[in-house]
Amino acid sequence: MTNEERIELAELLFPNIKHDRAYYEEKYPERDLPEGAMVTRFGPSPTGFVHMGSLFGSFIDMTYARQTNGVFYLRIEDTDQKRTVENGVEGIFTDLDSFDICPDESTKVGGEYGPYIQSQRVDIYQTYVKDLIVQGKAYPCFMTEKELESIREEQEINKVRTGVYGIYAADRDLSIEEIKEKIANGDEYVIRLKSPGNPNNIIEFTDLIKGKMKFPESDEDFVLLKKDGVPTYHFAHAIDDHLMHTTHVIRADEWVSSIPKHVQLFNVLGFKLPNFCHHAPLTKKDEETGTIRKLSKRKDPEAAVSYYEEVGIPNDAVKLYLATILNSNFEEWYLENPDKSYQDFTFTFNKMAVGGTSFDLDKLTNISKTYFSRKSGEEVYEETLSWALKHDKEYAELLLANKEDMIKFLSIEKDGPRPRKDISKYSEVKEEFSYAIDSMFEEEDYSKFDGDKTYDTNLVLDYVNNYLDLDVDNEAWFNKVKEFAEANGYAASPKDYKKNPDDYKGHVGDICEAIRVMITGRLKSPDLFSIMKILGKDKILKRVELYNKKFN
């Protein structure tokens, strides 16, 4: 084809494209940012549901952009109409929002490099394709699905690579007359890249996470524009990341095999290659097969970002967990700097896992427990309340009605240097602190007590009536308990009891256990005296009575 013919072809294919490359290059100039600033992007498809892996990805994007004073933007990648789901975009924003992932630029907050949704950038993509046609670097391909299928079969039989390349690229050198005829005929077509590559050449490529890699050059005439005129991921990626001036393309591992295509595309288009950072997918061990696989939204409820909110794991705990799997040295740093935020840590690419990143719920639980242990009683109350308001209305009302006492209970053993670690989810507060609310305690009716002993109500009654003084300090209180123990034939310390078990009915611990079971309905609880002080003598007596009725 001659120069003139190519220009004619370009006009024939894209009569409505009036701008040229220069127009867009000027419209989207280099960003004015400080040295070393990273421009990152998160490009979800609006398929209706943010996957944990995507959240992880966007967390990385935002973290790196923030710590370099760069820009983090959100680009909706909706080039596949079939997959697009109604309200999908809304869902992305909601999920991201709940984890404080706030892009600097997006369809919502705008920005100078928009539109931030690919379906509205079709003119831009077509402008660049038109230019490629003029340059003879792309061409319309009329191959039907059937034809594609048959070359594929042929290739499989001959044991050669599948795909449209070399001699298999039938429409590569169609004459302008042939093209005109097919178009006049109403034949559908896609635009393919006329690949200049040779698979015998090896390209070297450096990924910021994975390091150096070698690939054979791509010679595939892959599709740039689908028959509906909308670009494929590959093409949109090249155009958008160039025009939006992304400095670091951070994306999941599954893209590394497309690298040869992308490198070639950037070259053909004359674009500077951004940095690439391919992170490992989130994996877990499949319970049935025992093999490691990607977190799957079909099989694993924890793959959905909304899961954590529902179950009541605090967003901050999830973020802390994401930070610990992001950089292997974060965990240790955080242990040494418990007062700091994860945002004070400097994350680096070389501390990211190269292989699979295992998603460990056990560890998340532990991190969450630590998170709770560092919160004050009041904070735990407020957060639990706002969670319950959304997910457990009934409990929310109970919390509201018992606010004062509830905060007191939640504050037990919080002031020391070693706070309890008994809660990992908001939903557990209800379980763990059921004794804090009278109505719940009565309703439970000792069902939480899992021991097999019964305790002497009279003994406890005697203690409460004649020995218990709630206006003293812990030490004085406990001395009194010891006194009572001795008066009733119990050892004042477990050590004495262990020495001569036959001399005693038991030891102080047994007395405390009896009290604890009667007033909390369980064998385990935070500091007993603190609980008694909050309850007050009347309630204590009532609960002892309740126990008496139930078991005697």
Add this chain to the structure above:
RNA sequence: GGCGAGUUGGUGAAGCGGCUUAACACACUGCCCUUUCACGGCAGCAUUCACGGAUUCGAAUUCCGUACUCGUCACCA
């Protein structure tokens, strides 16, 4: 099958040629502290880094081969 990557304890992982008789965390077990439960402290938990070979005075760390795992091979992203 082609191409690319990975393989360190129950789990996640550190390690990048001698400082490793393999860090740290989670889990588990035991002991100690203790009125209970926790928290905390101490100890135990891979004599060995998938397997085989090579390079080297010296290898978990480099190279080659094998096995297994993962990703990818679309007009999906």
